[in-house]
Amino acid sequence: DQQVKQNSPSLSVQEGRISILNCDYTNSMFDYFLWYKKYPAEGPTFLISISSIKDKNEDGRFTVFLNKSAKHLSLHIVPSQPGDSAVYFCAASEKGAGSYQLTFGKGTKLSVIP
Amino acid sequence: DGGITQSPKYLFRKEGQNVTLSCEQNLNHDAMYWYRQDPGQGLRLIYYSQIVNDFQKGDIAEGYSVSREKKESFPLTVTSAQKNPTAFYLCATRLGGGTGELFFGEGSRLTVL
Numbered sequence: 001d002q003q004v005k006q007n008s009p010s011l012s013v014q015e016g017r018i019s020i021l022n023c024d025y026t027n028s029m030f031d032y033f034l035w036y037k038k039y040p041a042e043g044p045t046f047l048i049s050i051s052s053i054k055d056k057n058e059d060g061r062f063t064v065f066l067n068k069s070a071k072h073l074s075l076h077i078v079p080s081q082p083g084d085s086a087v088y089f090c091a092a093s094e095k096g097a098g099s100y101q102l103t104f105g106k107g108t109k110l111s112v113i114p
Numbered sequence: 115d116g117g118i119t120q121s122p123k124y125l126f127r128k129e130g131q132n133v134t135l136s137c138e139q140n141l142n143h144d145a146m147y148w149y150r151q152d153p154g155q156g157l158r159l160i161y162y163s164q165i166v167n168d169f170q171k172g173d174i175a176e177g178y179s180v181s182r183e184k185k186e187s188f189p190l191t192v193t194s195a196q197k198n199p200t201a202f203y204l205c206a207t208r209l210g211g212g213t214g215e216l217f218f219g220e221g222s223r224l225t226v227l
Contacts, residue, residue, distance in 0.1 A: 004156070041221065041223065042220055043120075044157070045218070049215060100208065102157075103159075
């Protein structure tokens, strides 16, 4: 059973507009969430994270929002640039799991159209 | 340069052969991980190690084996028992303690013919 879900396999956005990528989770023990960006044939690179004690974290053009009651988080990219075109993975870790590991969603492919 | 080195980047093998993928890091990170990525799938955890000489199975460990004899190295062997070995394999590290991000290598593409 998937504990981290990214229900949109792909998203197309015009350059300069906002990109919103969504992620839902089912495990209420998840307490730390991350977004990774991945280009083809490369390893993922860390983008931004948020702890469950916060509802928003911002880093430049990237903002992550967390709604714990809905078990939902989203990544906003403003303004979107062609170089943002990549696959974005949402990931989560569990509090008190005894060992630290990340559970990933299946990813959303973002295409930013010039 | 500090980083994570995976080798080889591309590997072709015949069915039934064991294959070992290398992962070396000079970040002095305690924890190391192996993930597998298939098209349209997320990253799935194969094995991970929090300290030297200790490792745990992840969600899809069947048909794989690992060792952690040195802090810097965490090789993954894909055995002939792995039914669908063709995939993109990613090694990652983490400093250790508390929460934090994983740092990934460039990946190794294994194709079994």
